[in-house]
Structure formats: structure tokens, C-alpha cells
Amino acid sequence: MFKQMPRRSFIIARLVAVGDEWMLSGPVQILRGSDRDIAYQLALDMSLRTPEAVFRNPEKLAQACEHQRADRARFVEFFGTDLLVVPGEQAQERLDGYYTYCRDAILGPDPEDVPPAVSMSLPLDLTDAETVALIYDEMDGLGFYAEFGLVEEAFANPDLLRRRRWREQTLSYLEDDSVEPMVLRRLAARDPEKASVVFRRLLKRPRFDWSRDGETLLREVKPGYFDRPPRPRVSPLSERLAEFAKRH
Secondary structure, three states: OHHHOOOOOEEEEEEEEEOOEEEEEEEEEEEOHHHHHHHHHHHHHHHHHOHHHHOOOHHHHHHHHHHHHHHHHHHHHHHOOOEEEEEHHHHHHHHHHHHHHHHHHHHOOOOOOOOOOOOOOOOHHHHOOOEEEEEEEOOOEEEEEEOHHHHHHHHHOHHHHHOHHHHHHHHHHHHOOOOOHHHHHHHHHHOHHHHHHHHHHHHOOOOOOHHHHHHHHHHHHOHHHHHOOOOOOOOOOOHHHHHHHHHO
């Protein structure tokens, strides 16, 4: 079958492990060498959309962990902390500034060819929020959390949970799968006794104790997080894909 394919062409197919061997399964699509940009774009999209496929390669997983540690170190250098709370209207500007800093730190002073800084566009639910937290966790990577200030205030003063706005936002952090357990762990670690009061009132469990019951609760309300192995949020690219991404 491979002899029928043009040299330097690209194969789009499903690979299936059979013992120590591999076989192609299902339909096979061929892209000629002249279509390499299409093939590179497909590979780039897949690596970003399904990083777990990339991380099946132990070397890529180790490389991603190394990149994430370095990226987090730059975040801490730039902001002075790994947890930053800013007004939502300033979040995009602060994020853009961080990525510009990353570009300059990686390329060094006065590079000959300076590419534009690559950032991401934050969604409206973040930029329209009263406050946004940018947290760069060692394990969970960089995350953004709307109305973090309200939840932070509730953990500092559980009496605020009598007010609807604080109660609903804090409860949403507990129930929303996009909020990793580490966010609640960080808030609770500041004062475990007050954290116990927060969850007693939210859950109507008068005997709840964060130190004793916290991890069990997190596994109950966020099972999807614990069902998958932890992996970095940085997806490494091959040299060819990195060069393609730089050009496009």
C-alpha cells in the first residue's frame, strides 16, 4: 500500500496498536508534498485540541512539563506571584504584557527579527467580570477565574454567604468543572477553620470539617478532574510545526 503513495506525501489515518505492532485502520487520506501546509495545519490543530495524543509520547510529556515550569517561572518573575487578581477590564492588557515579556525573555535583547508577541483573547465573561484571577499553578498550569474576588471575600468572611451574590458565586466555584480543585484548596489553605464554615453553610452540613472532609468533597463534586491523569497545559511542537506556526 505504501508503495502506491507518492514520495514525501502525508498520510491521514488511524493507527491501532496490535501487540507490539501497529496497523492502519479505517479510511486513509493522502496529501501530496505540495499540500504540506495543509498537513502541518491539521497536525498543529490536533496537537492543541487533543494534547493527550501528544502526551502518549513520554519524551513529549517530559518536554511539556519542562516548558510549563519555565513558563510559570516567567509568570512569577513578571507579576511577582503565581496568583494575581485584577479588575476584569484590565485582564487582557495584563495578559498581553506578560506574553510580550515572555517573547523578550526567550529571544533575548535586541533580536534581529522580532515577531509579534503571541497572546490569547479572553472571553467576555472574564473581561466583563468585576475581578479576574490569573493563577499559574505548578500542576494545573495557567487558568483564569471570573469573580474570584467575591469568592475570596467569602472565604475571608463566611458571613457574606448570607448575601445571594457571594453565595451563588462561591457555590459555582464548587460545582463548575472548569474550576480546578486547586483553586478551592488555595482559598481554604489560608484559613482552614473559616473554610470549614464556608462549606458547612453552602452544603448545609453542620459537621463538615475541611481538614478531614475537604479532599473527599472535591472528589465528589469534581470527579472528571480526578478521572484523568494530570498533564501540563503546554503542548510542545516539533521543529517543523513550530516553524510553520511562526510563519502563520
